[in-house]
Amino acid sequence: MNTSKEIEQRLLILKKLSSEAVNLDTHYTLATGELTKRVYLDSTASTLQLKVVHEVLEKYQPYYSNTHSESHFGAKLSTGEYQWAHQMVLDFVQADPEIYTAFFAGSGATSGLNRVASTLAERNPKRDVVITTVMEHHSNDLPHRKQFQEVIHIPAAMSTNSVGCVNLHRLEEALEEYSERVNYVAITGVSNVTGIINPIHEVAELAHRHGALVVIDAAQMAAHLPIRMSGNESPEQDLDVVVFSGHKIYAPGSPGVVITRKELFAEVEPQEIGGGVVDDVAINRYIITDKFPDREEAGTPNILGAIGLAAALYALQTVGMDLIAQEECRLINYALDKLKTVDNLVIYGETDCTKCQRTGAVSFNLKTLDHALVASVLNDYFNIAVRNHCFCAHPYVREMITQTLLEEADHLTEDELEKLAEMHRGMVRASFGIYSTEEHVDALTEALKHISANTSFYREHYQLLPCGNFRHKSFDFDHTQIFSIKGAVDQILNS
Numbered sequence: 001m002n003t004s005k006e007i008e009q010r011l012l013i014l015k016k017l018s019s020e021a022v023n024l025d026t027h028y029t030l031a032t033g034e035l036t037k038r039v040y041l042d043s044t045a046s047t048l049q050l051k052v053v054h055e056v057l058e059k060y061q062p063y064y065s066n067t068h069s070e071s072h073f074g075a076k077l078s079t080g081e082y083q084w085a086h087q088m089v090l091d092f093v094q095a096d097p098e099i100y101t102a103f104f105a106g107s108g109a110t111s112g113l114n115r116v117a118s119t120l121a122e123r124n125p126k127r128d129v130v131i132t133t134v135m136e137h138h139s140n141d142l143p144h145r146k147q148f149q150e151v152i153h154i155p156a157a158m159s160t161n162s163v164g165c166v167n168l169h170r171l172e173e174a175l176e177e178y179s180e181r182v183n184y185v186a187i188t189g190v191s192n193v194t195g196i197i198n199p200i201h202e203v204a205e206l207a208h209r210h211g212a213l214v215v216i217d218a219a220q221m222a223a224h225l226p227i228r229m230s231g232n233e234s235p236e237q238d239l240d241v242v243v244f245s246g247h248k249i250y251a252p253g254s255p256g257v258v259i260t261r262k263e264l265f266a267e268v269e270p271q272e273i274g275g276g277v278v279d280d281v282a283i284n285r286y287i288i289t290d291k292f293p294d295r296e297e298a299g300t301p302n303i304l305g306a307i308g309l310a311a312a313l314y315a316l317q318t319v320g321m322d323l324i325a326q327e328e329c330r331l332i333n334y335a336l337d338k339l340k341t342v343d344n345l346v347i348y349g350e351t352d353c354t355k356c357q358r359t360g361a362v363s364f365n366l367k368t369l370d371h372a373l374v375a376s377v378l379n380d381y382f383n384i385a386v387r388n389h390c391f392c393a394h395p396y397v398r399e400m401i402t403q404t405l406l407e408e409a410d411h412l413t414e415d416e417l418e419k420l421a422e423m424h425r426g427m428v429r430a431s432f433g434i435y436s437t438e439e440h441v442d443a444l445t446e447a448l449k450h451i452s453a454n455t456s457f458y459r460e461h462y463q464l465l466p467c468g469n470f471r472h473k474s475f476d477f478d479h480t481q482i483f484s485i486k487g488a489v490d491q492i493l494n495s
């Protein structure tokens with residue numbers, strides 16, 4: 001039970017963490033010649049680094065050495081802390097260490113999801129179907145397509161005319177139809193396009209009732225919502241595999257993370273082998289270790305990345321992901337309300353939070369301008385960093401755009417509709433982290449209002465490039481003027 005004093009204390013720590021993100025204060029010179037502080041609304045792509053992560057890594061630097069050895073002081077320390085990083089991950093996702101293991105893979109969730117798909121396909125080849133959803137990032141779709149005979153995409157549920165979370169009824173139908181053939185259901189915890197939250201424990205229950213496993217892509221969930229892998233109300237609601245990325249949870253440079261029931265990875269030879277995963281090697285044979293996580297981490301690991309990640313997870317856990325989720329939910333509802341006041345703005349997905357909850361991201365289009373032009377103007381004139389296009393979720397983005405175009409069809413001529421379709425080949429996405437504030441949302445809203453009221457001015461100042469991006473006709477950003485690796489090294493060596 002949390003007392004109000006405890007909550008106050010946790011809120012104070014959250015305030016410290018969020019106000020001290022390392023690169024929140026970065027300044028850029030705009031098309032107007034003004035030097036201003038940026039507004040970072042691209043956390044879904046990568047979150048900024050927490051100061052605590054930066055400082056912990058600095059404290060660790062004097063002792064840096066390779067892991068998996070007890071032969072000298074540095075090796076002992078690095079091995080111990082690298083092991084602790086795995087325990088921290090298990091703790092963060094509330095996974096019973098007797099049943100689950102955590103291992104690091106590559107540089108993001110993509111590596112983890114590829115490893116999961118190939119391992120589970122090999123483990124149970126008779127189950128040659130994966131069920132996923134139309135909401136997925138390509139990284140939680142293409143690895144399954146590569147490894148399995150068939151991948152079924154469940155649509156999102158519709159409430160009124162808006163796209164919501166996964167359609168559970170259609171999921172159940174697919175589980176019944178493909179029955180014994182379903183290996184697992186792979187679903188995102190939170191959409192990287194709309195921020196819509198999926199009911200992952202209900203999905204797990206359905207999958208388990210039909211004899212299938214459940215794999216959660218938590219790339220957009222881990223930084224925004226609590227995750228409970230085991231110890232849920234009913235064991236059927238427990239999660240079999242969860243995957244996320246360190247760079248999306250305030251620790252850039254961190255590895256991808258897989259947390260899985262050990263039994264799922266124990267029966268097949270690891271997909272990657274080499275040093276570190278064997279008990280013994282002779283010229284004509286080798287013996288893979290039974291030990292987790294060692295057997296899934298061939299080669300020298302990303303030690304600094306793992307330490308940075310564990311620091312971030314521990315700091316977030318000290319605040320409590322329940323509190324972070326609550327604060328971010330408030331901010332996203334504020335953002336939805338504010339954005340609804342911009343003329344000619346279409347927000348994609350269900351915006352009524354009583355029908356469908358969101359976190360982290362909101363995607364939209366101005367009806368009167370190309371998505372790529374809006375993103376460029378937000379950057380060049382307002383120093384607001386957003387992302388545009390299809391966010392590696394082409395089917396989902398296209399489906400939502402088509403739906404809004406159909407809604408417009410009744411009151412537009414064929415020519416007008418075609419022009420609109422041409423401008424809306426993608427969307428603009430604003431996304432948030434713990435350091436995002438109402439002031440950032442206000443800045444975005446005011447900028448969009450200004451752009452919406454001055455479309456001719458911005459159209460005249462930009463040129464459409466063959467790749468679909470827009471370039472300012474007279475303003476150029478040469479990044480090497482402010483940073484280049486060579487320039488930075490030269491400066492350090494000559495100082």
Ligand SMILES: Cc1ncc(COP(=O)(O)O)c(C=O)c1O
Pocket residue numbers: 044045107108109110111137139140188190191192217219220245247
């Ligand atoms: C929902 C989702 N899944 C998977 C990924 C892939 O993550 P990474 O680029 O870290 O491999 C992303 C990246 O944006 C994502 O948003």
